[in-house]
Amino acid sequence: MSIFRLGDQTPPEPRRITDTVIERLEHQFEVDPDLMQITPQQDMPVWDSRRIFNARWDHLDWMHAHFADEVLLAGELSETMPEDHS
Amino acid sequence: MSRTAFKAAIDDHVLAELRAIIGDDARVRPDRSSRAFRSRVPAPFPVHRWAEHFPDVVILPRTAVEVSEVVKLANRHGIPIVPRAGGTGLSDGAVPLRGGIMIDCKLMNQIHEIDLVDRTVTVGPGINMLKLNEELKKYGVIYPDDPASYPCSLVGGRIGTGGWSLLGARFGHTRDLVISMEVVLPTGEIVEIAEGGGRKLRKSSTGLTLKQLFTGHQGTLGITTQATLELVPRPETEFAAFFAFDDYMKAYATTGILTKSGLATLAGVVLFDEKKIEYLRRDDEAYIPQPESVRAVVAVAMYGRRCEVEPASKEIMRLGRSNDGKYLGDEISAGDWASRHDRYATPLHGRDLDGQAVLMSWHCEDAALNYSVLPQVREEWHAIVARYRERYGIFDDWGMFAYTSGSHKPWADYLVEIDVGIWEQKLNDENWAAWVSCKREIAQVSLKYGGSITACHGATREGDAELVPEEMGSAWPVVKAIKRALDPNNIMNPGKQSLDEAYE
Numbered sequence A: 001m002s003i004f005r006l007g008d009q010t011p012p013e014p015r016r017i018t019d020t021v022i023e024r025l026e027h028q029f030e031v032d033p034d035l036m037q038i039t040p041q042q043d044m045p046v047w048d049s050r051r052i053f054n055a056r057w058d059h060l061d062w063m064h065a066h067f068a069d070e071v072l073l074a075g076e077l078s079e080t081m082p083e084d085h086s
Numbered sequence B: 001m002s003r004t005a006f007k008a009a010i011d012d013h014v015l016a017e018l019r020a021i022i023g024d025d026a027r028v029r030p031d032r033s034s035r036a037f038r039s040r041v042p043a044p045f046p047v048h049r050w051a052e053h054f055p056d057v058v059i060l061p062r063t064a065v066e067v068s069e070v071v072k073l074a075n076r077h078g079i080p081i082v083p084r085a086g087g088t089g090l091s092d093g094a095v096p097l098r099g100g101i102m103i104d105c106k107l108m109n110q111i112h113e114i115d116l117v118d119r120t121v122t123v124g125p126g127i128n129m130l131k132l133n134e135e136l137k138k139y140g141v142i143y144p145d146d147p148a149s150y151p152c153s154l155v156g157g158r159i160g161t162g163g164w165s166l167l168g169a170r171f172g173h174t175r176d177l178v179i180s181m182e183v184v185l186p187t188g189e190i191v192e193i194a195e196g197g198g199r200k201l202r203k204s205s206t207g208l209t210l211k212q213l214f215t216g217h218q219g220t221l222g223i224t225t226q227a228t229l230e231l232v233p234r235p236e237t238e239f240a241a242f243f244a245f246d247d248y249m250k251a252y253a254t255t256g257i258l259t260k261s262g263l264a265t266l267a268g269v270v271l272f273d274e275k276k277i278e279y280l281r282r283d284d285e286a287y288i289p290q291p292e293s294v295r296a297v298v299a300v301a302m303y304g305r306r307c308e309v310e311p312a313s314k315e316i317m318r319l320g321r322s323n324d325g326k327y328l329g330d331e332i333s334a335g336d337w338a339s340r341h342d343r344y345a346t347p348l349h350g351r352d353l354d355g356q357a358v359l360m361s362w363h364c365e366d367a368a369l370n371y372s373v374l375p376q377v378r379e380e381w382h383a384i385v386a387r388y389r390e391r392y393g394i395f396d397d398w399g400m401f402a403y404t405s406g407s408h409k410p411w412a413d414y415l416v417e418i419d420v421g422i423w424e425q426k427l428n429d430e431n432w433a434a435w436v437s438c439k440r441e442i443a444q445v446s447l448k449y450g451g452s453i454t455a456c457h458g459a460t461r462e463g464d465a466e467l468v469p470e471e472m473g474s475a476w477p478v479v480k481a482i483k484r485a486l487d488p489n490n491i492m493n494p495g496k497q498s499l500d501e502a503y504e
């Protein structure tokens, strides 16, 4: 059975990040729709944005595993960003 | 006799001959859609003149003998042949300039032999590296030719372009990784091309080293129908680190330090300039949250055994912080490195002069330049693109990066890329001419600074091709003599690289 949840379909109101960028879902940045008048933006249900976003992580994991057996990390935090963003 | 210009006429008689050679009508395709799909590549294209670039017929051979018979026929009738693999080449190498027969090698995608004793794999030119490596993984080996087009380009095209790999500093580029080839010459003979003799030998001093001649010729000297490739032990460990700088020159200096570190596991060092960061910041997820003080980034990657990579990684973390470099953190370092095939160049949208997002195609200039000239070239390239952007409003500057380019010698050569967006829907003859002129000016800067127009894509398109004689300089007569000797009727990918001059 497929379940239709309205909240899964309609993206929340955007938060402005910079003059030209907005964010509707965490860490998912979009060009400000005001700048998309010549090339109109596609309406994306939330579930589809999430699917693409999560698939991105799968893709990156796959890429790592494709080229080497393990990924070594420096194990250090970002020196340019506060901890919660790094 | 001048053999500089012919537009092929493929009549019913030639089609019948082709069908007789191939023996399978599904692999002889004169229909419009088969031809249209194979008429362009992802680089900026004169869409307003699309039909001028259709091949007359597409052939999908399965064997070298089929290729050979088709080429013999073309040579007899003076019909152009254009080899095509993945069609991802960024300099129009696989775009017909004079119609003719397109040889699409995608069905020649077999793995013929995996030799784990002498460490080679022999494949058809239609195989893709990603698919090949999926198969090789179970044997603990890898074919490490890793262009940003890794998921979509094919071995035949890699050989045709003499491609450049993101891991080239560690493992070498295509020409270092191809050990030998079977090639169909423009006159139809099938020959074995290697260092000397010996299909699996990496080094020979007997006679001429023909292998390099048949790598990077853009299908102008023949068609590779089989290739024997290097097998490298699959890396145990990958390590990547990204460092931010508040100034390009500091990042440039650190790039020099890293590339001269002498660390053998170093696979690549990349220097992203301020325009590239600006471009990534404006609508890509990678750097948006980074503070404004981040104006240049240096990325480093290493591959090897853990016992090598782990201690070397500590040295990278130390050297990367030279000149106030700041580590961008584990998540960006590992994640952005894994995104290397798609992140930096290909959004396919840019901005018009009012900042509106518009669909754009991607030009990727790929000069080969020495370390010493990177800052000057950067300034001049950006100035050229800014001038054309201002005047025509259909171009966009997506920034630059410089990437280590010497095989196993990361210290002095760089693939230097400026990515330029072009609003294709606005193309007409005037705007196309403006683009070609912009392109040519960019390439001329590379020559002025002792560089080469192209480190990987080839100089087969307008804006590059006319500069090939200048770049080749006193060697140009030698190049022309070779072309004329191997291709007496100028049928192999005619019109490319100014090679028509060989027949004047």
Ligand SMILES: Cc1cc2nc3c(=O)[nH]c(=O)nc-3n(C[C@H](O)[C@H](O)[C@H](O)COP(=O)(O)OP(=O)(O)OC[C@H]3O[C@@H](n4cnc5c(N)ncnc54)[C@H](O)[C@@H]3O)c2cc1C
Residues within 6 Å of the ligand: B041, B042, B082, B083, B084, B085, B086, B087, B088, B089, B090, B092, B093, B094, B105, B125, B146, B147, B148, B149, B152, B153, B154, B155, B156, B157, B158, B159, B160, B161, B162, B163, B164, B165, B166, B217, B218, B219, B220, B222, B223, B224, B225, B341, B346, B456, B457, B460, B493
């Ligand atoms: C997103 C993206 C990223 C890219 N990144 C890189 C990169 O990092 N490094 C790099 O080097 N390139 C890169 N490229 C360019 C392109 O992928 C390479 O030039 C690649 O080598 C082309 O391979 P292909 O199979 O698509 O060849 P095609 O485009 O089909 O052909 C390329 C040339 O080779 C000739 N050719 C094809 N098959 C044969 C054959 N069997 N025998 C002889 N000649 C043949 C063609 O005539 C043509 O001149 C990128 C392209 C894209 C779209």
